[in-house]
Amino acid sequence: QVQLVESGGGLVQPGGSLRLSCVGDGIRFSFYVMGWYRQAPGKQRELVATITSSGRTNYADSMKGRFTISRDNAKKMVYLQMNSLNPEDTAVYYCNAHIGTLDYWGQGTQVTVSS
Numbered sequence: 001q002v003q004l005v006e007s008g009g010g011l012v013q014p015g016g017s018l019r020l021s022c023v024g025d026g027i028r029f030s031f032y033v034m035g036w037y038r039q040a041p042g043k044q045r046e047l048v049a050t051i052t053s054s055g056r057t058n059y060a061d062s063m064k065g066r067f068t069i070s071r072d073n074a075k076k077m078v079y080l081q082m083n084s085l086n087p088e089d090t091a092v093y094y095c096n097a098h099i100g101t102l103d104y105w106g107q108g109t110q111v112t113v114s115s
Contacts, residue, residue, distance in 0.1 A: 002026040002104045004095045009109030012085055016113070020080040025035030030073040036080045036085055038091035038111075043057045045094065049080065085113045 008020040020036065036049035049059045049069040057069055068081040078095060090113050095106035 002097070004097060004104055004106035005094065006095045006109040007104045009093060010062065011109045011112045011114065013115050014086050014113055016085050017081070017087065018111060020082070020111075021097075021108060022078045024076045024078070024097055024104075027097055027104065028075040029097075031099055034069075034071055034078040035096040035098065036069060036078070037094045038063055038089075039094070039108075040088075040091040043070055043071045043091075048093070050096075050098075069081070082111070085111075087113045089113050 003025045004022055006020060006022045008018060012018050016053065030053050033052050034051055036048040037045050038048050041043040047060050048063055049057060049067055050058045051069045051071050066084045071078045079105060092108040092110050092113060094108045097104040
């Protein structure tokens, strides 16, 4: 059974930082492109960042320079370091595992940026 479990969300003040983590069980983790997506209230889910098995990264333009995605294949973990957070970053953040036509999703973790 595939399980992607996110952690690390919470409430943070504008300008603050958070680190999200996701563990991927039930998949050959190192074979998958891992990613983070987010969905704000009333909006569509959008790409945050992806990372290939070899470590090549891709970011949405609005996250470049503020967010960093990384992975540890041995631990089956993917991380998202988020800096300089602003209220527009408030959303549910989802972990994604992608290979071919397969996509697996976690349940999401809430990130709220507010003073």
